[in-house]
Amino acid sequence: MSASRKAYVKHLDLKNGRVDMSHGSGGRAMAQIIEELFLAALDNPFLRQGNDGAVLPSEPGRLVVATDAHVVSPLFFPGGDIGCLSVHGTINDVAVMGAKPLYLAAAFVLEEGFPLADLKRIVDSMAAASREAGVPVVTGDTKVVERGKGDGVFITTTGFGWLPEGSNLGGERARPGDAVLVSGSLGDHGMAIMSRRENLAFDSPIESDTAALSGLIQEMLETGADIHCLRDPTRGGLATTLNEIAGQSSVGMMLQENAIPVKPVVEAACEFLGLDPLYVANEGKLVVVCAPEDADRLLAVMRGHPLGRDAARIGVVQEDRNGFVQMETRLGGRRIVDWLSGEQLPRIC
């Protein structure tokens, strides 16, 4: 993002103005929206460099990079919006690799006619999330598509951080006997989106759990516990995440249904809509696979953090050359928790 240093004759109308095609054409109007809307909110010395990219201090060793396109609909939902979500989602992808997220890049695809006031609200929300997590947006890009060729705003963020020496997390490291933990209740984000889409009303509204997990993860890593894998169970929910890990590690898992935390209101909404909370997306939850002897120690640390208060041990890794994730149900039966096979919840993140 580079911007002219000139003063503009007229400021952007951030109250009643709308995105128009000129905001993406590389000329003066684009420089103005970058300066008065994006830079104004996200300002930091890297973004201010104003060249075609950012120059960042680098470390030797191993760089972690994660990228995510965000197309959530609606753009604003109980507990968050596409702005903070696009910051949290990518920070989490870097953090679960074991790295401390340090920088973000952000690329926007805006639809012609989108209200500048809504765009400002979204960018302000990104800025707040970025500040809170201590991860600045260091470079960016803005494109505009014609009305009807997009859907308000899409935001792709890319995050970076460096892996500490000796760090070695990965989906292929789950071993029979390992404990499986989650950091809190499942399905909150997906059901917050769905309840807004379906206009469901509950006594206590369902709020998205969107949050940056990097602080919690940092505390967990500092314990020195033998953590084998961390994942944030987003699209496809817990079930999909555990099937991915089981597949990568060629192991099975046995879960205890009555140990899996799900809020009553989320459970009720799922039942109403015919959804299974195990397949519903989370945006501020963590799945942990660790050595069994370290599970209690990790749970204690997690429960001491605001984002891990409801952490629970939900199952165990076991030998299984079929790679099945199974669950002992509340009624004492067993069932296979398979991959999500079709579409469950589109545009959830």
Place this chain on the structure above:
Amino acid sequence: MSASRKAYVKHLDLKNGRVDMSHGSGGRAMAQIIEELFLAALDNPFLRQGNDGAVLPSEPGRLVVATDAHVVSPLFFPGGDIGCLSVHGTINDVAVMGAKPLYLAAAFVLEEGFPLADLKRIVDSMAAASREAGVPVVTGDTKVVERGKGDGVFITTTGFGWLPEGSNLGGERARPGDAVLVSGSLGDHGMAIMSRRENLAFDSPIESDTAALSGLIQEMLETGADIHCLRDPTRGGLATTLNEIAGQSSVGMMLQENAIPVKPVVEAACEFLGLDPLYVANEGKLVVVCAPEDADRLLAVMRGHPLGRDAARIGVVQEDRNGFVQMETRLGGRRIVDWLSGEQLPRIC
């Protein structure tokens, strides 16, 4: 991008199939499209890691990061498509900073109903461009939006590389007396897009110049010439790029119109459509600001490279506290080459 290691009952129908919402939902269908379409084309050990991000060997010093959303319309155009364009564009943004581009991340927003055959053609084109430039796609993401909420395919790429010690390029480094060079003819990419959109037919069709400039730039840097700034004049064209540099460096420029290379067919198309080639996007051209005594040496190196055959010295940096870019016209007059003020060519990249 993580994918299941399982065999699928039925392979994707890459001939007649279409993108559907399930390809973005995080379940089995998404794992399958990643495995059979994206990984099949872009395969490399980093992408195969299958975690939430990629782990890359890092270097101490300075990391360069650039990100670009690509929304070009039409997706296929003479001389290229959105696939190779999204690779070239971001490689160029990293290269003009003075770094050797090493890795790319790619995030796709697909529209429901988009033909898988077209998607495969695009991803194959990305893969070919990535291989040719020696810059692998190391991590990625795929989202799907409903029909009518996108426009086929949008691709955001983010590129990385490390700056060599002592390297110091930037838009703020232009000094009065510096020479201004371009690597070849202007306006080819923009007019290739426009001629396709407007169904213009010429005896010799206009082809996009989309190309990775990293090889050319590497050769130029190796000369040790005193280069102050490199830029690829994309959206907004040469005029906008020079105005940005003039603004960042608080200098003016004087161009010679008759020294600026424009192909006759591009000039004719511009005239027909009422466009000025100085404002039309390029995707494989380089603007160079350098010490005047090194200009001839650089021009010789550029002309020896396939992407710089028509390189030319087109102007000089001069003192000007107003930061005006001016041009001596073919007729001997002078005019100000101002910022592009409105929309000229939407969705050109």
